[in-house]
Amino acid sequence: MSETSAQSEASTRLEDLRVLAAHAGLPLSPAHLAELADAWSYIEPMLGRIRRNRPHADEPAHTFVPLAFRAAGEEVS
Amino acid sequence: MSSDPTFLTIAQASRMIAAKTLSPVELAEACLARMDAVDAALCSYITPTPELALSQARAAEAEIMRGGSRGALHGIPYSLKDIYETAGIRTTGQSRSLADYVPKQDCPAQQALNKAGGVLLGKTTTWEFAHGGPSWDVVAPPAHNPWNTSRHPAGSSSGSGAAIAAGLCLASMGSDTGGSIRMPAAACGIAGIKPTYGRVSRRGVLPNSFSHDHAGPMAWTSEDLAILLETVSGHDPLDPGSADQPVPNYRAALSGHAKGLKIGVPWAWMEQEAPISAGSRQALDAALEVLCGLGATVQPITLPSLLAYNDCKRVIAMAELFSIHENTLRTRPDLFGASLRYRIIGGAVLRAEDYVQAMRMRAELAAAMQAVFEDVDLIVTHCAEPAGKLEPTSPHWMFAQPNYTTPFNSAGNPAVSVCNGFDADGMPYSLQIAGRLFDEATVLRVGDAYEKATAWRARRPDIAALAAEAAACRETAAA
Numbered sequence: 001m002s003e004t005s006a007q008s009e010a011s012t013r014l015e016d017l018r019v020l021a022a023h024a025g026l027p028l029s030p031a032h033l034a035e036l037a038d039a040w041s042y043i044e045p046m047l048g049r050i051r052r053n054r055p056h057a058d059e060p061a062h063t064f065v066p067l068a069f070r071a072a073g074e075e076v077s
Numbered sequence: 078m079s080s081d082p083t084f085l086t087i088a089q090a091s092r093m094i095a096a097k098t099l100s101p102v103e104l105a106e107a108c109l110a111r112m113d114a115v116d117a118a119l120c121s122y123i124t125p126t127p128e129l130a131l132s133q134a135r136a137a138e139a140e141i142m143r144g145g146s147r148g149a150l151h152g153i154p155y156s157l158k159d160i161y162e163t164a165g166i167r168t169t170g171q172s173r174s175l176a177d178y179v180p181k182q183d184c185p186a187q188q189a190l191n192k193a194g195g196v197l198l199g200k201t202t203t204w205e206f207a208h209g210g211p212s213w214d215v216v217a218p219p220a221h222n223p224w225n226t227s228r229h230p231a232g233s234s235s236g237s238g239a240a241i242a243a244g245l246c247l248a249s250m251g252s253d254t255g256g257s258i259r260m261p262a263a264a265c266g267i268a269g270i271k272p273t274y275g276r277v278s279r280r281g282v283l284p285n286s287f288s289h290d291h292a293g294p295m296a297w298t299s300e301d302l303a304i305l306l307e308t309v310s311g312h313d314p315l316d317p318g319s320a321d322q323p324v325p326n327y328r329a330a331l332s333g334h335a336k337g338l339k340i341g342v343p344w345a346w347m348e349q350e351a352p353i354s355a356g357s358r359q360a361l362d363a364a365l366e367v368l369c370g371l372g373a374t375v376q377p378i379t380l381p382s383l384l385a386y387n388d389c390k391r392v393i394a395m396a397e398l399f400s401i402h403e404n405t406l407r408t409r410p411d412l413f414g415a416s417l418r419y420r421i422i423g424g425a426v427l428r429a430e431d432y433v434q435a436m437r438m439r440a441e442l443a444a445a446m447q448a449v450f451e452d453v454d455l456i457v458t459h460c461a462e463p464a465g466k467l468e469p470t471s472p473h474w475m476f477a478q479p480n481y482t483t484p485f486n487s488a489g490n491p492a493v494s495v496c497n498g499f500d501a502d503g504m505p506y507s508l509q510i511a512g513r514l515f516d517e518a519t520v521l522r523v524g525d526a527y528e529k530a531t532a533w534r535a536r537r538p539d540i541a542a543l544a545a546e547a548a549a550c551r552e553t554a555a556a
Contacts, residue, residue: 017426020425020426021422021425021426024399024403024425024426025403025407026403026406026407026422026425027407028422029410032410032418032422035415035418035419035422036422036423036425036426038419038473039419039420039422039423039472039473039476040423040426041473042423042473042476042477043392043395043423043426043427043476046388046391046392046476047392047427047431049384049385049388050388050389050392050431050434050435050438051385051434051438051441052434054434054437058437058440058441059437059440060433060436060437060439060440061288061436061437061439061440061443062288062436065317068317068318068319069317070314
């Protein structure tokens with residue numbers, strides 16, 4: 001890859017991240033955007049390693065247990 | 078037994094207090110004197126509470142003299158990581174965003190320790206919100222390792238580990254989201270247990286990652302952990318993650334042997350995936366021999382990769398961490414130290430799908446861990462390498478390497494770190510012992526038997542050298 005296209009790709013990635021952060025309500029300063037870009041270089045491969053294409057019925061680990069949220073002292077009828 | 082009261086274990090001190098050969102007031106005063114003498118070099122406390130401690134110690138002494146002992150923790154000095162909410166005592170989380178936060182209520186863990194007659198010496202140094210560190214741009218400077226103050230004490234329960242090893246308290250409560258009790262325990266040569274998820278209430282403990290956070294005790298020995306864990310465990314209906322499980326008498330389970338226990342060792346983690354140093358390997362091999370001598374048998378086991386457990390935890394934890402701090406990050410990002418901000422900010426660009434897929438992966442990884450416990454009673458690994466230099470590090474290091482502690486946060490199983498000897502520089506090696514869900518009793522039994530079969534508990538940091546360093550620090554600060 002030429003230096004120019006690498007610079008262009010980095011600039012596009014930075015712009016993508018700026019838009020994503022803005023979508024999350026974070027108007028990042030250039031310094032904080034640079035922090036995000038650095039963190040993203042580690043996060044992106046991590047996300048790539050999270051296994052997907054699971055059977056439809058595979059449950060996540062945080063299955064909702066309603067009894068955990070009953071009021072203090074509330075009995076189960 | 079040590080003639081220095083600050084180096085007594087809880088078990089020893091409580092026997093002496095019961096026999097009226099040790100005064101809780103003298104014990105508290107000794108710990109406070111140690112704090113005065115060396116903490117300028119260790120920075121283990123953010124907020125000491127000497128007046129409260131002396132008042133509680135006097136009350137304990139009077140009550141015990143009247144024949145009213147409340148048990149093994151009555152009159153014992155302890156500290157709390159500065160993420161445990163304490164009524165009337167500031168709880169900063171080591172964050173400028175909470176620098177003046179004074180809770181109105183004690184968290185349940187503090188309520189339990191107070192009820193047991195413990196003597197609160199203060200709030201200990203932590204990484205910011207138990208996650209970002211070591212940092213120099215937060216409320217207080219980071220803690221130093223008492224075995225060598227140029228080394229780090231690991232984190233995030235850094236001050237708790239340093240304070241116990243150097244006799245600035247006999248016990249502390251830490252928290253563990255990916256190893257934050259066990260790594261400082263490992264670095265400081267003490268014992269620390271991450272109990273089963275749900276065993277100890279997290280209510281009133283500043284959150285890091287809701288689904289991985291564990292509150293748990295740290296002390297010099299596994300026997301002391303047993304005393305502390307029994308005190309702070311139990312169902313809390315106001316903590317949605319709390320488990321309604323009976324709490325056994327952990328201390329009664331300390332048999333001094335490991336007869337009949339099957340220990341599994343995931344060699345692929347330590348030999349291929351994230352190879353441990355030659356010194357750590359030698360220490361681990363020697364420890365396994367000791368455990369065999371105590372009656373255990375050792376067999377290899379296969380688990381999913383360390384990286385899978387670490388990736389899964391990190392994605393979930395980043396999303397949860399961002400959800401906790403997003404408002405402050407939007408409005409006052411300058412209130413965070415750079416290390417924590419770096420780790421929060423990535424959560425902004427994760428998608429909901431990433432979080433849910435990581436949670437689905439977690440279910441698979443947890444099931445794989447529990448399947449292994451069908452064949453073995455315990456899993457033993459090295460815990461962490463001896464502590465390195467304390468210096469500003471790029472915050473990405475937390476993403477870069479998988480660690481050995483996180484798999485037990487992902488799966489929820491209890492795991493203890495105990496001291497496993499010392500390297501040529503005098504820094505502690507560590508051993509991690511993990512058990513079945515809610516079987517802390519077996520984990521502590523083996524930790525205790527190992528400690529009693531080895532000589533590592535006889536060695537403490539050089540207090541005279543620490544005091545000299547502290548005096549130099551005070552002189553520099555005054556100049």
